Amino acid sequence: MRPVTLLLLSIALTLSAPSFGAPGDVSATLSELMNRLQLQHAKLWFAGKLNNWALASYEVQQIDTNLEATGKLLADPSRARRAKEKLQAVREALQSKNLPAFTTSYAGLTNECNDCHRTSGFAAITIQTPLTLPVPNQLFVDQVAEGRALAHATCGTCHIVADATSDMPTVRPSAPAFPEIVNRPSFSADGLRQFLTSSHRRLGPDQAMSNPRLSEYQIEAIVAYLDTLKPAPPR
Ligand code: HEC
Numbered sequence: 202m203r204p205v206t207l208l209l210l211s212i213a214l215t216l217s218a219p220s221f222g223a224p225g226d227v228s229a230t231l232s233e234l235m236n237r238l239q240l241q242h243a244k245l246w247f248a249g250k251l252n253n254w255a256l257a258s259y260e261v262q263q264i265d266t267n268l269e270a271t272g273k274l275l276a277d278p279s280r281a282r283r284a285k286e287k288l289q290a291v292r293e294a295l296q297s298k299n300l301p302a303f304t305t306s307y308a309g310l311t312n313e314c315n316d317c318h319r320t321s322g323f324a325a326i327t328i329q330t331p332l333t334l335p336v337p338n339q340l341f342v343d344q345v346a347e348g349r350a351l352a353h354a355t356c357g358t359c360h361i362v363a364d365a366t367s368d369m370p371t372v373r374p375s376a377p378a379f380p381e382i383v384n385r386p387s388f389s390a391d392g393l394r395q396f397l398t399s400s401h402r403r404l405g406p407d408q409a410m411s412n413p414r415l416s417e418y419q420i421e422a423i424v425a426y427l428d429t430l431k432p433a434p435p436r
């Protein structure tokens with residue numbers, strides 16, 4: 202077998218192995234876990250900073266799982282436990298949507314990453330608060346929240362945006378309510394995109410809806426928000 206094939210085979214075996222034999226396997230698995238932690242640590246920062254509480258909580262959960270797995274690989278699991286305690290402080294900050302507490306607890310977590318690296322003999326691996334987005338293809342803002350705010354601001358004068366008890370459009374007669382529109386069989390995300398990018402200045406039988414002239418980014422936010430008004434599909 203060629204060396205590359207052997208290497209790939211051993212990686213495949215390491216990844217699929219339920220228990221870890223040789224110390225080399227442990228190190229490879231640890232490094233694998235750590236590379237995931239590194240990405241999740243960076244994503245957590247931008248999600249939290251941009252008030253995307255749901256995404257930040259998701260990343261906290263991912264980090265928690267990986268720290269748990271890290272503890273199982275180490276002779277002394279107490280360091281991983283300490284890191285999980287620091288992570289718990291981040292979780293609490295997110296639950297109370299407290300940005301200053303998030304920043305402080307995030308720094309505590311980062312310090313704990315580095316403390317463990319130093320005490321494990323890997324002092325050269327130093328983690329910091331990320332300076333740039335970790336990936337170019339993911340949004341860290343809460344797109345649904347932006348869409349909701351935009352819909353209330355630009356559509357709410359005519360449409361009931363969420364539900365009739367919380368919204369009262371000022372225009373009479375009012376346009377169909379969004380919860381009703383999204384439940385029409387004819388409704389689709391692509392249809393809505395097209396409708397909102399249409400160059401028609403006036404739409405509808407009574408020519409009541411002026412083209413809102415939204416940017417592509419705003420249209421995607423509104424599409425994302427309206428999607429959440431649909432009843433959840435059975436899982
Ligand atoms: C419980 C101890 C411990 C904690 C906590 C810990 N690490 Fe590590 N980390 C290690 C060890 C041990 C290594 C070296 C693994 C190896 O190569 O054998 C490592 C290596 C790394 C590496 C280098 C991986 C590579 O292959 O280049 C990164 C990146 C990393 N850790 C990120 C993090 C981040 C981010 C955190 C905090 C969210 C963190 N670590 C928390 C023990 C820890």
Ligand code: HEC
Nearest residue numbers: 355356358359376377382393404405406409410411413423
């Ligand atoms: C000036 C009032 C007004 C504003 C502002 C407005 N709409 Fe409308 N909209 C209407 C009226 C009236 C209708 C019903 C027209 C019809 O039945 O064709 C309508 C219909 C729609 C429909 C249904 C289209 C269809 O295929 O039947 C959608 C979707 C829609 N609006 C989305 C929006 C969104 C999203 C916004 C904000 C970006 C918005 N509207 C802002 C008045 C408005």
